[in-house]
Amino acid sequence: MSKRKEHTFQFTAKQIADGAAAEAKYHDARAAWWNGEYEKACVEAEKSGVKITHFEVSGGKRAQMTLDPTLQRRIEESAHKRSDHQQKADRYKIEAASYASQPEALKYDLDNDDVVYFRLAGGLRDDEKPATFV
Secondary structure (H helix, E strand, O other), rough: OOOOOHOEEEHHHHHHHHHHHHHHHHHHHHHHHHHHHHHHHHHHHHOOOOOEEEEEEEEEEEEEEEOOOHHHHHHHHHHHHHHHHHHHHHHHHHHHHHHHOOOOOOOEEHHHHHHOOOOOOOOOOHHHHHOOOO
16 A cells, blocks of 8 residues: 555745746636637638637626537637636735745645645646647
């Protein structure tokens, strides 16, 4: 049986704040990229004569298009992804600010999940890994 879940690692508040700030920056960039994908899909849909209807929903807007299912899926996916990344970026910004408010000498014991959450050991994200085809 693995003891990995019981391991703890010490990081300063500054290291955790820097990790959270880097994650916020990453998710801001992804939200911006998905916003561009959303805009492109909307332009493409409108060029084909499709009307896009936006509905206010909790946490943002929902878009609905009825004629082209491929564009509809892309609009829905990009709208969801930009919202998801923006929410994550906002969360990491708050966490970065809270840890940055502590003195650097203060250390926290983090478990494996915390180290991975703040990406303190680095590593590639899924969208940074080369695609493999079988």
